[in-house]
Amino acid sequence: MQITRNSIQTVKGPPAWFTGDVHIDAVAAAPAPSRVSANLVRFAPGARTHWHRHPLSQTVFVTEGVGLCQRRGGPVEVIRPGDRVLFEADEEHWHGAAPGRFMVHLAINEGDDENAVVHWSTPVTDEEYSAPPAP
Numbered sequence: 001m002q003i004t005r006n007s008i009q010t011v012k013g014p015p016a017w018f019t020g021d022v023h024i025d026a027v028a029a030a031p032a033p034s035r036v037s038a039n040l041v042r043f044a045p046g047a048r049t050h051w052h053r054h055p056l057s058q059t060v061f062v063t064e065g066v067g068l069c070q071r072r073g074g075p076v077e078v079i080r081p082g083d084r085v086l087f088e089a090d091e092e093h094w095h096g097a098a099p100g101r102f103m104v105h106l107a108i109n110e111g112d113d114e115n116a117v118v119h120w121s122t123p124v125t126d127e128e129y130s131a132p133p134a135p
């Protein structure tokens with residue numbers, strides 16, 4: 001058994017990966033041979049990830065606020081607390097807060113053989129972010 005007390009600093013999401021203010025708390029980082037990690041990610045209004053993909057998929061579970069997400073080629077989707085989103089392996093996508101709301105989600109990732117959990121791409125432009133969401 002291993003108890004990690006509330007001692008891990010919140011990390012600011014770096015501008016190389018995110019637009020706007022994003023803060024990340026490590027939730028789970030199990031040692032090998034496990035490859036699972038989980039993070040609680042807080043997005044300020046308007047903040048979002050860059051376009052990216054996960055080699056072995058990603059699940060996010062929204063816990064607070066109102067968010068947006070989109071897979072490449074699909075519509076922007078509104079996500080709310082209790083919604084779970086599975087981004088398929090290597091599916092290019094982004095996720096973040098709605099323009100006027102915070103959004104918090106738990107993100108669950110699995111590393112591949114090289115321990116990669118994410119491959120980052122270009123920022124989500126204001127035009128992409130502002131596209132009207134699917135009804």
Ligand code: MN
Binds near residue numbers: 058087
């Ligand atoms: Mn993702």
